[in-house]
Amino acid sequence: MDSPWIPMIYQYGIGGAVFFAGIIIALRKKMLTAAHHSDRGMLIQLIAGFLFYFLLHFLWMIIVLS
């Protein structure tokens, strides 16, 4: 467990599973309909937020380790 990347992989592995489970449940329960304009917007915002944090941490790691 010495690699500094392990925490990031663990966080986005477990956290990502929870995050996408939330979206899948919402889609299955029709809380979110991909065909609907505003729902699609919200789905994009949610995934963009996930990518924002992933990239923030990824770039942060790269900058420090390089």
Place this chain on the structure above:
Amino acid sequence: MLRGTAIDIVVIFVYFAAILLFGSWFGRYTKSTKDFFFGGQRFSWWLIAFSCIATVVGSYSFIKYSTAGFKYGFSSSMTYLNDWFLIPFFVLGWLPIIYFSRVTSIPEYFEKRFDRKTRIAGVFVLLMYLIGYIGINLYTIGVAFNSMLGWDVMISALVISIICGIYMHAGGQTSVIMTDLAQSVILLLAGFLIFILGVAHLGGFSTFWNLLGEPFKLPFAGFNAPPRFNFVGIFWQDVFGSTMAFYFMNQGVMMRFMSAKSVREGRKAIFIVVLLFMPLTALAVSNAGWIGRAMVNAGIISANINPDHIFVEVANRIAMPGLFGFIMAALTAALMSTIDTLINAVSAITVNDIFMPLKPDRDDAYYLKLARWIAIVAAILGLILVPLYQTFKSIYLAHATFVAAVTPPMLVVIFFGAFWKRFNARAAFLTIVVGCIFLGSSIAWPVLIAPFDHGVAPEGYNYMRALYGIVVCTVTAVAVTLLTHRDTKDISGLVIDSLDVAKRKFKDGRTPHDTVLGEKVAARIALKEIEGIAVSSAMMKRLQAEPGDILYIADRRWWLGGIHSLHVTAEEPHSDAENVAYLSEENLSKSGIGPERQILIEKII
């Protein structure tokens, strides 16, 4: 011991007086229990967002995160940057459920969703949690004032509790939200000021950066070491304990989102909070520790400094007289904005979950008066707990142990309650009881946590207790649910499967029309004794509204954030002038909009 100058003390007193007057002034907007607890469901997203930040940053945040930042580096920001994983469950499930079902507290949700017994268990656990939290906040500000200004811990806590008690007594949720707006700006400003002045003091950003070693600058702590600050422990304790409790269980936060003018506005608020304000807050509360470490490496500060004093040491070195007082005011702001939320939450739970079921026939004025007095009692109870907390070796330890022991059972019940239709009342009650017993046992016998420790040493089990609690409660919830019969109770609108029913109930049985939203339209109010609001046919078309829809009318000045506004039902359209909206004098008075004002109207649902 460091002391402020006379100018610093004047700055602090001016701040106290200003907040007291500011908060009390907003008491004029509180005319009912709905206003007291929820601010009348009228606020804009940006007010809710600022208010959330003021609530999430407690008085201890600056001290605690600066200390962690000084000892462990940039990974002190971990807890502020891992909230996004839970957001789909919040914005797509929990937020619309609580908003549309108009529940006033988590225990009330428990009774509607499960039964009376589960509600009582929920009341008991939540009140313990909230009052304990008030006590911890009062104690920490007492300690901070003691170390910086030399004031006695108890006297400091007493002064703060009196101020919070008074403006909460006068104002309720509107006062909380408006004072939080001011206080969140102050505390973020103070945090950035420390960073800018600290970096300048060191000779620029590149000097600051180069003074710090590589491991110090990583965004994550070591995976399972050191035991008192490791990644895996903090991940489970923070994401599935503190963060989940903040969004799903914290009565104060729930009331914040209930005070939003719409679910859409609540969603905007949470997006801004997590994507923008959380990273900024992480920097604001932690950076004094990072600056402090750079100062130690540069030989400016002694390497033997007590890490708990690093925030004060850095603030004292970079701040001139008056500015130190401003930073102290920011610390106080952080405390008051957290504590007022907690006090308001205790009022809400006590009135709605204890007094209303006991005395259901009283009028709203009675409950409102009661809520105001309970705000004072909550502040006093928190104050009484201060001497108890003074006996703990570490307040952080006491806090973490207490929170980890309380949150998992409630969170598992809330989560399954909202997202699993089959989850029944018996399982909910047993999850709370069994969860509390097992979590209590793990304090006596920490070895119980060992199977979940991920290699973390026993000193770090306070963090891993969250994972242990979640597993125990989840197993109990699933096993009891599957081994018992389904509930026959009607729970439509209270679980994710039936949100259309919740929306319909929100509209008093009428069909929701929220798939197509129209424009925001400007109108001029004319008085007419009607129940809702009547606008012209052309305006109804632009709003995409039908008679019976809920409209939101607000003063056109956006920066009021909805303080002068109202939810009102659309009547049949009129055929008079196109930009005229008819409204009764009573509704106009409720909205706070002056008769000469132009308004903006939008469809809510």
